[in-house]
Amino acid sequence: MTTRIDTRFAALKSEGRAALVTFVMAGDPDHATALEIIKALPKAGADLIEIGMPFTDPMADGPAIQAAGLRALAGGETLHSTIDIVRAFRVNDTETPIILMGYFNPIYIYGVETFLKDAKEAGVDGLIVVDCPPEEDDELCKPALKAGLNFIRLATPTTDEKRLPKVLSNTSGFVYYVSITGITGSATPDFSKVATAVARIKAHTQLPVAVGFGVKTASDASAIAKGADGVVVGSALVEAVRKSLDADGKATSKTIGAVTALVSEIAAGVRAVKK
Amino acid sequence: MTIQQTLNSFRTGPDETGHFGNFGGRFVAETLMPLILDLEKAYTEAKADPAFHAELTSFHTHYVGRPSPLYFAERLTEHVGGAKIYLKRDELNHTGAHKINNVLGQILLARRMGKTRIIAETGAGQHGVATATACARFGLKCVVYMGAVDVERQKPNVFRMRMLGAEIVPVVSGSKTLKDAMNEALRDWVSNVEDTFYCIGTSAGPHPYPMMVRDFQSIIGKEAREQMLEREGRLPDSLVACIGGGSNAIGLFHPFLDDASVAIYGVEAAGHGVASGAHAASLNGGRPGVLHGNRTYLLMDADGQIAEAHSISAGLDYPGIGPEHAWLHDTGRVTYLSTTDSEALEAFQLLSKLEGIIPALEPAHAIARAVEIAASKPKDHLMIVNLCGRGDKDIFSVAEHLGGME
Incomplete structure (x- = not known):
């Protein structure tokens, strides 16, 4: 089975550059604006799109993504309306891979089988579900693979040699290396260690390795692109959304442009590195 | 009920994957997974060690x-x-309160594991006070996460924890109560994996906590x-x-x-x-x-x-x-x-x-x-x-x- 994710990474590899993976929260700051932001991402330079599924209790996320999730929930975003965003996006874009990222409970309550069917039909390509480690693969990972979706696993600095094979089994699409032990948006990673870590993972898998957590600028992105197959940026983008809002927390005429401008800047950083 | 009819005992849970029937499990971020596996191993060893029980019993008698x-x-x-x-x-x-029963068990375990920094969540402040107390007794650094709303309505316990040398972190995310304090403690643990032991105050959380807290209580x-x-x-x-x-x-x-x-x-x-x-x-x-x-x-x-x-x-x-x-x-x-x-x-x-x-x-x-x-x-x-x-x-x-x- 080849997914849009596999196709995209293969194409970029032959182009000789790393992928830019962008994360934005569904429904942030409101459903319609989030959809417009997501539609604008590919043109701004995003190669893959992660869409956050808002959750009240995101235990691995820092303040920026927590706040983005709460803004979305306050605006009435649900997992159903998040899937609607993907469906609407697919009307004009059938190539950019879409990954839904979040926590298990809303999926569990939606119903795993129904969710997988609806997500696949809407045009979702992969899932990142933070609180589903390999120990809980029967819950979501295996059903997702069976439904034809990629299940992208997080590997972290605490995932040692002994554990890596377990984490990589049943992982598909790419491996998301979390470059720090910490929550999203916190410390800046030590870039010299990133290449070593990527090499460590690649010794165990043929899959592309994307690196995230702590990427804020074009130069961060260049530094990571040297050693990885993909660069993930998230907190910086949701912060750009937040900073563009008016005093009541509503979208302004600057909101979409604020995100796309930052994506373009970081994309230039990624594309400056030839491989 | 059919489940009840087929069970020989209600006291054998959880199974080796941390489940009580369909409940429990280990739904945590990958960063924490190696830590809870370590904890499970350390607890299994301590549980089989008479010296661990003797030390705990001595503190029960003379301290609690x-x-x-x-x-x-x-x-x-x-x-x-x-x-x-x-x-x-x-x-x-x-x-x-009963909270000290569990805290002493976990703190003695943290010492065996060589951890030097203890984090805890607290609602009413009873678990926070118990943790701060045990940390004072053993000279361990203690950070307690408490919802900002609870900090306000449980002032005497906040003062007690400070007297005992603990750092109190008021949690302003989400609903600013116990569940958010637990989120914040988990975020701390994800960020400080080397030296930190998370002392959970109730029989919930990822395996082995529900089993371990139950055993201590x-x-x-x-x-x-x-x-x-x-x-x-x-x-x-x-x-x-x-x-x-x-x-x-x-x-x-x-x-x-x-x-x-x-x-x-x-x-x-x-x-x-x-x-x-x-x-x-x-x-x-x-x-x-x-x-x-x-x-x-x-x-x-x-x-x-x-x-x-x-x-x-x-x-x-x-x-x-x-x-x-x-x-x-x-x-x-x-x-x-x-x-x-x-x-x-x-x-x-x-x-x-x-x-x-x-x-x-x-x-x-x-x-x-x-x-x-x-x-x-x-x-x-x-x-x-x-x-x-x-x-x-x-x-x-x-x-x-x-x-x-x-």
């Missing part, structure tokens, strides 16, 4: 003041005119069993305990789960009433979901977003419940009831006036249902109610509700 008395509540019994009511006096423990039930056999020559007919996360309750219940003659009642906080929506009764008003590393009954909306709990008692103000309780509920072995804020306030006053014991608002929830159940039982029915905390911390908030400050 165990065994706690099993007290015959004579005037309460006369007042009710039914079952003979005994109180398991865990409110007499050092720090004023089971001292309550083991003592109560021996004490009742000594006093009355037989087992009790019923047990009653309040439930937030459920650690005091599982501690009392667990040693009795396979004694079919013992009826067991857990009491959740019904707040303004389960029908009102403003409550903390996960079993009576929630449904199964996944939060804080385990599958259990949770309060949530149709989209799976976690709802805010409400209870007059900050210690019960949590939208989930330990996974073993979820399983005991589904199997039917334990009956789960609930008590409203106003019923708890009445029970708080009743026990104070009749027995000279000011209970915490948490066990006041248990007292309210215990009195009702006892009234319908014959005089030779033996009941044990877990008095898991003392009410000193609650007198100001109770006075506010009753208008007794002037």
Whole structure:
């Protein structure tokens, strides 16, 4: 089975550059604006799109993504309306891979089988579900693979040699290396260690390795692109959304442009590195 | 129920993957997974080591003041005119609640693992105070996460924790209560994996916490069993305990789960009433979901977003419940009831006036249902109610509700 994710990474590899993976929260700051932001991402330079599924209790996320999730929930975003965003996006874009990222409970309550069917039909390509480690693969990972979706696993600095094979089994699409032990948006990673870590993972898998957590600028992105197959940026983008809002927390005429401008800047950083 | 008919024992859980039936598990971020596997290994080794138990027992005796008395509540019994009511006096423990039983076990384990920094979440502040106390005793750095709302309504405990040398971090994310304190503690743990031990205060969270906390709290039930056999020559007919996360309750219940003659009642906080929506009764008003590393009954909306709990008692103000309780509920072995804020306030006053014991608002929830159940039982029915905390911390908030400050 080849997914849009596999196709995209293969194409970029032959182009000789790393992928830019962008994360934005569904429904942030409101459903319609989030959809417009997501539609604008590919043109701004995003190669893959992660869409956050808002959750009240995101235990691995820092303040920026927590706040983005709460803004979305306050605006009435649900997992159903998040899937609607993907469906609407697919009307004009059938190539950019879409990954839904979040926590298990809303999926569990939606119903795993129904969710997988609806997500696949809407045009979702992969899932990142933070609180589903390999120990809980029967819950979501295996059903997702069976439904034809990629299940992208997080590997972290605490995932040692002994554990890596377990984490990589049943992982598909790419491996998301979390470059720090910490929550999203916190410390800046030590870039010299990133290449070593990527090499460590690649010794165990043929899959592309994307690196995230702590990427804020074009130069961060260049530094990571040297050693990885993909660069993930998230907190910086949701912060750009937040900073563009008016005093009541509503979208302004600057909101979409604020995100796309930052994506373009970081994309230039990624594309400056030839491989 | 079919599950009950096929089970030989209710005391063998969890299985090796941390499940009690369909509940429990290890739903955590990958960063934490190696840590909880390490913890499980360290705990399994400690559990098999007589030296660990000897050290814990010594602290129980000389530091906590165990065994706690099993007290015959004579005037309460006369007042009710039914079952003979005994109180398991865990409110007499050092720090004023059952929380210290669990904390000492975990802190001794943290020392064995070479951890130097302890983090904890707290709601009412009782677990925070117990953790700060044990950290002071062993010279460990202690950071306590507490919802900003709880910091405000539990000032005496905040002051106690500071006196004991702990750093208090008011949590302003989400609903600013216990569940958010737990999120923040998990975020801290993800960020400080090398030196930090997360001391969870209740029988919830990812495996092995629900099992480990239960084991440490089971001292309550083991003592109560021996004490009742000594006093009355037989087992009790019923047990009653309040439930937030459920650690005091599982501690009392667990040693009795396979004694079919013992009826067991857990009491959740019904707040303004389960029908009102403003409550903390996960079993009576929630449904199964996944939060804080385990599958259990949770309060949530149709989209799976976690709802805010409400209870007059900050210690019960949590939208989930330990996974073993979820399983005991589904199997039917334990009956789960609930008590409203106003019923708890009445029970708080009743026990104070009749027995000279000011209970915490948490066990006041248990007292309210215990009195009702006892009234319908014959005089030779033996009941044990877990008095898991003392009410000193609650007198100001109770006075506010009753208008007794002037």
